[in-house]
Amino acid sequence: MAPQVLEFASEDPIAARALAALYHAAPATSEPPTLRYALARSAGGYVATTPSRPPFGPASLGDALAFLEWRATEDLLNAGSPDAVFLHAAGAQVGPRLVLIVGDSGAGKSTLVAHLMVRGHRMLGDDLVRFATADGTFTAVGRSVKLDANALSRLPLIAAKCAAGVVGTLLAAGCYYVSPAAIRRTWQAPAGRPRAVLLLDAASRRGPGRLERSSDGQAAVYVTQKVLTAADGAGAGKDVTVRLLDGLADVTAYRARGGDPAAVAEALEREAAA
């Protein structure tokens, strides 16, 4: 089954700019869209239209964008493709290595991915990654990267892009929704099997940024627990776990230590080059 093709559109120039420059960056495709999302200007603000819910709004542009992202994520999960599942994970290609980054919300996945991108690497996603069960490969999801003011304080190039951007308020209060395409023209890491899994832990942020070896098996099991399931339970199949383990056969696991994501990114580069 072909992946869902999402289309985001608006005739309003401000909303269209936000969608194009600071929101989703779905890869170019000639396939017709299967899920359509739109933003329209109205008297009281912006109205978001999605395939599966009544229109949302009028609301601020930030709220309307956040609503679209929430619905797009839910629609992807509910599509229930037997060929793919989504993982709550981040990922990037660092040198020749595809690195899967896992950790709970707030562990720093988005911040690390943003640092990797400004250092020239491509990403799979900052908190959503697609896994194809048929061939065991991981592919990018064209979603925005969510960065808060603290993260942006150490990412001046991205912060400059956010100066004219939109702050999300519904899902991630105070976070900027930054399209990966606004950071790098070629942002999308090629599909593949990861060679490394990086565990992020919010409790391990003290000291200089560095990597420590971790249990490959435990890391893989942790990844299998990150499969997102739709409200109807789709995506929770037992076979998915086995196929995920197959897809992780060649990984080396690391745990990130320290509070400096730039140093962790640099350490990842060193490991990739080794």
Added chain:
Amino acid sequence: MTVAGNTARPVGRPDLRLRRVGSEWVLYDAAQDKAHVLNQTAAVIWTYCDGNFERSAIADAIAREVPGLDSTRIKDDIDDVLRRFADEGLLQ
């Protein structure tokens, strides 16, 4: 008739899936939705849990596969690993 954990020729549950992940192995129990991380020795022992090998034969096989290991240590490891397999309900 075999008794889990104390069988002469241990038999692993056939529905479990063993997968290599990096330098380790994961034995996945779909019925319990539980994954067990095995080290290299435990994974090798698991591959001999097919009802055809007594513990002494497993020890001999591992000694051949991994030269230099102390035979007493190997037998202790096998006893320990099989006990854990049994405790986790991985043997028939």
